[in-house]
Amino acid sequence: MENMIKLTGLRKAFGGLEILRDISFTLPKGNVLSIIGPSGSGKSTTLRIITQLEKADDGNLEIAGETLFSSVDGKAVYTTPDKERAIGLKTGLVFQQFNLFPHFSVLRNITEAQKAVLRRSKDEAEEKAISLLRKMGIADKAKQYPYQLSGGQQQRVSIARALALDPEVLFFDEPTSALDPELTREILKVIRELAEEKMTMAVVTHEMHFARAISDWAIFMDKGVIVEEGTPEALFGDPQEERTKKFIASFEE
């Protein structure tokens, strides 16, 4: 199967402290990958490097067949700024804190980048936004402002905002960690529906049952390395490494 993401030998340090040590994985097109692990394990940093919010120190990354950076003499060398931007448009990211634009209405949050970045017409952008809001079950909120919405509704707007640019792969950085259990279910349902439509996704999450149910492949990270990976059945049902067992057991109650 064609790979959407091919990451090898990723390294990253912040002020001398190694956050990521030799991270490699592939994400085939149409698959869902879940990344689990304790805080500070480097899960978020990995997503932030793929979505270009941080720079890699070393490694190779191909997104939809295009090289974002490759390792030359132990250093990550990036492609041209134009190509960086083009590759960036293939990826979408949903944040833990939603990060909606508070001064824009729900509708404009979703249309703004379509118009300014993709140069879509106002009508086209709004049509797209409305159909996405309908899909998210919040079409009636189009004229409201983010502060008037619940956390779950805000997160659905932010997912619609990301999808509006037709990314080839969508990343979720702990999308439900700022939400209470009921609102968490709303968001998980949306992500599950996207998985059924064969959207390529990678999800950093602490929702173990959810991760097990939706993903095709699961990775357990700790202290900047991939400790164990496998099918969700194998990783959650029969973990081999001591650290993986302990981590997964800590969620069983």
Place this chain on the structure above:
Amino acid sequence: MQDLLVQMLEGTVTSLEIFFLTLVFSLPLGFVVAKGKMTKIAPIRWIVDLYIQIMRGTPLILQLIFVYFAPFYLFGTSYDRFTACILAFVINYSAYFSEIYRSGLQSIDRGQYEAAKVLGFSKAYTFFHIILPQVIKRILPALGNEVITLVKDTALAQTIGVAELFRVAQTASSREFSTVPIFIAGVFYFVMNYIVSRLFTIGEKKLNYYR
């Protein structure tokens, strides 16, 4: 009495000229200064910091005198009082505005920049359409305070002989052995500032549609 009012209105026009010209130049310049204070390039940051310290740490009246007389003592040339006055006000107010802008810029969550970056907005687009509107909403009360102070500070221009409202009032006062012109000037300043503060209140209300 009518003559006095005409003179005072002329003085008011000069005061308003100082007021508007200062705003026109120092509002945008303040942003440049704020950027300089926040830059990663240390030497620029130090210089900008020293400039802000001097502007805030010395009296505006002294700065006016310095700006007007320094060229004369240094190069033996003198120049127009009004130009000197505008120059002094602009460099002083740019420093104050820059600190207000900086407080606003630093209060914007990093997530706003990150969301904009991930969505593919250019840096300029992000600044003007995502960040700046939010900054303006947050700094409007502090900005209003500073602009009201500027209305009153224009009275200092008389130090270097600019015939603004307060100088006209003082001259009339000593000519007529009466404090009435001074009080009339007070009413003028009050009216100007009442308008300024109403405008800022309207602005704040307009931006009240979101949180």
